[in-house]
Amino acid sequence: MLDHLTYTAPEPKIIQGAKQDWELVIGLEVHAQVASNAKLFSGASTGFGAEPNSHVAFVDAAMPGMLPVINEFCVAQAVKTGLGLKAAINLVSAFDRKNYFYPDLPQGYQISQLYHPIVGEGEVIVDMAPGVARRVRIERIHLEQDAGKSIHDMDPNMSFVDLNRTGVALMEIVSRPDIRGPEEAAAYVAKLRQIMRYLGTCDGNMQNGNLRADVNVSVCAPGAYERYQETGDFSHLGTRCEIKNMNSLRFIQQAIDYEARRQIAIIEDGGKVVQETRLYDPDRGETRSMRSKEEAHDYRYFPDPDLLPLEIEQGWVDDIAAAMPELPDEKKARFVTGLGLSEYDAGVLTAEVESADYFEQVASGRDGKQAANWVINELFGRLNKEGLSVETSPVSAAQLGGVIDLIGSGAISGKIAKDLFEILWTEGGDPAEIVESRGMKQVTDLGAIEKAVDEIIAANPAQVEKARANPKLAGWFVGQVLKATGGKANPAAVNELVARKLGQ
Ligand code: ADP
Ligand code: MG
Numbered sequence: 001m002l003d004h005l006t007y008t009a010p011e012p013k014i015i016q017g018a019k020q021d022w023e024l025v026i027g028l029e030v031h032a033q034v035a036s037n038a039k040l041f042s043g044a045s046t047g048f049g050a051e052p053n054s055h056v057a058f059v060d061a062a063m064p065g066m067l068p069v070i071n072e073f074c075v076a077q078a079v080k081t082g083l084g085l086k087a088a089i090n091l092v093s094a095f096d097r098k099n100y101f102y103p104d105l106p107q108g109y110q111i112s113q114l115y116h117p118i119v120g121e122g123e124v125i126v127d128m129a130p131g132v133a134r135r136v137r138i139e140r141i142h143l144e145q146d147a148g149k150s151i152h153d154m155d156p157n158m159s160f161v162d163l164n165r166t167g168v169a170l171m172e173i174v175s176r177p178d179i180r181g182p183e184e185a186a187a188y189v190a191k192l193r194q195i196m197r198y199l200g201t202c203d204g205n206m207q208n209g210n211l212r213a214d215v216n217v218s219v220c221a222p223g224a225y226e227r228y229q230e231t232g233d234f235s236h237l238g239t240r241c242e243i244k245n246m247n248s249l250r251f252i253q254q255a256i257d258y259e260a261r262r263q264i265a266i267i268e269d270g271g272k273v274v275q276e277t278r279l280y281d282p283d284r285g286e287t288r289s290m291r292s293k294e295e296a297h298d299y300r301y302f303p304d305p306d307l308l309p310l311e312i313e314q315g316w317v318d319d320i321a322a323a324m325p326e327l328p329d330e331k332k333a334r335f336v337t338g339l340g341l342s343e344y345d346a347g348v349l350t351a352e353v354e355s356a357d358y359f360e361q362v363a364s365g366r367d368g369k370q371a372a373n374w375v376i377n378e379l380f381g382r383l384n385k386e387g388l389s390v391e392t393s394p395v396s397a398a399q400l401g402g403v404i405d406l407i408g409s410g411a412i413s414g415k416i417a418k419d420l421f422e423i424l425w426t427e428g429g430d431p432a433e434i435v436e437s438r439g440m441k442q443v444t445d446l447g448a449i450e451k452a453v454d455e456i457i458a459a460n461p462a463q464v465e466k467a468r469a470n471p472k473l474a475g476w477f478v479g480q481v482l483k484a485t486g487g488k489a490n491p492a493a494v495n496e497l498v499a500r501k502l503g504q
Helices: 072-084 182-199 224-231 249-268 314-322 328-339 343-350 353-363 368-386 397-408 414-427 431-437 446-459 461-469 471-484 491-501
Strands: 014-016 021-033 096-099 109-112 122-129 132-145 149-155 158-162 169-175 211-220 241-246 276-281 286-292
Touching (some): 021 182, 021 224, 072 132, 072 314, 109 132, 182 353, 211 249, 241 249, 328 343, 328 353, 343 368, 353 368, 353 397, 368 397, 368 414, 397 414, 397 431, 461 471, 471 491
Parallel strands (some): 241 276
Antiparallel strands (some): 211 241
């Protein structure tokens, strides 16, 4: 069973104005670059960071007479993403031209899907706390081309154009205005990113602009959103502003917070919020007007005559559905119900698909909780400290599994295991061999332990007196024996022997 079937929705964020309380309403348009080696309508490479204008096919540069040819793989990636968002897949969709002029758009239009997107309504469950989640409805996903890049900062007197990104496939994922606070907005983008990274449909590298969001924000009085939900009538909601091109979760939250307060101040002053596009300036922590609705472009959308409607077959969609990997919610639920992990630990382990894979290798054939403890506390703790990730971890899953096996067989104690982990981290090697060759094996030879216990008892008659009167003090002897044996004595055996020798 999926844990999100039993959540309660979080309370919407309330912002106190000078005169009354206000609620936030947020809808996101997320642009996700499709993970694909080739562009949407050409065979040119999508490789990031290449020499400017080295990944440009004739059609990307809009050479006369060149025709776009749809990349089937990109279509499959959009379908896969739609299925991951439990969305309807449209077997017939179509491409439209969105006309505007910009130097990094040589065609003079962007090919997009306005009227008939490839993916219809779906949903994302956004976890806010254990048992608390928000269901955000997806309105649509459409495929479109990315534009190139204008570079203005190389020479103050010149602008340059790099067409490497021109024509790279994007998925625009449009949510309903179901998000009710800045944290939810960030968590929603994080969840989309997580799902797409599990699916392998978008790398989700926000710094590279691989995933960016236009954030629509409005404010309304408490109760207004419920009336919108009941009737579907948007007029119950406030006028929205759209903050363009956000590529940081932190900035998304800051921008929403600022924008909500700005709108509240205008309304409470007796003014009206003007629907417009705004930009967030992270240095000043404020949003600024970019263009108002009156200045909005008339894009003169029309069906692209160079491209036939995109028809796909149900059987092809079914094949993609059959090959879907396990999604984060499903994996998390399995870790909780199947392996007995806490929801918190399961959440940590499934946050990144690479971490989940690593953990599953460690847990395979072993105790899930013990594996989770080692991965979260020892490995992740150490990786964080060194600024590394599981992909660059010096200790492999097989090595960590080996450490756990040595504890399980009684060959080493938990304390020695930590020393062993340290050796593996800095020097590498085979855990069992290291334990053997460095004499780290736990002493379970009762004779040897007994000898150590006897020596310590003989050397400390005063302590013996005290411990006989107060059994709690036996722990001191256990500590001394463990110290004397370099932590290698089996703690259970030491406890038993000390108690017996002290006559307890
Ligand atoms: P457009 O195509 O003009 O940008 P859409 O209807 O496609 O407008 O909406 C764009 C985004 O704005 C969607 O994510 C939608 O959920 C969101 N949105 C619509 N109305 C509001 C509102 N009143 N407040 C906040 N977000 C809204
Ligand atoms: Mg839009």
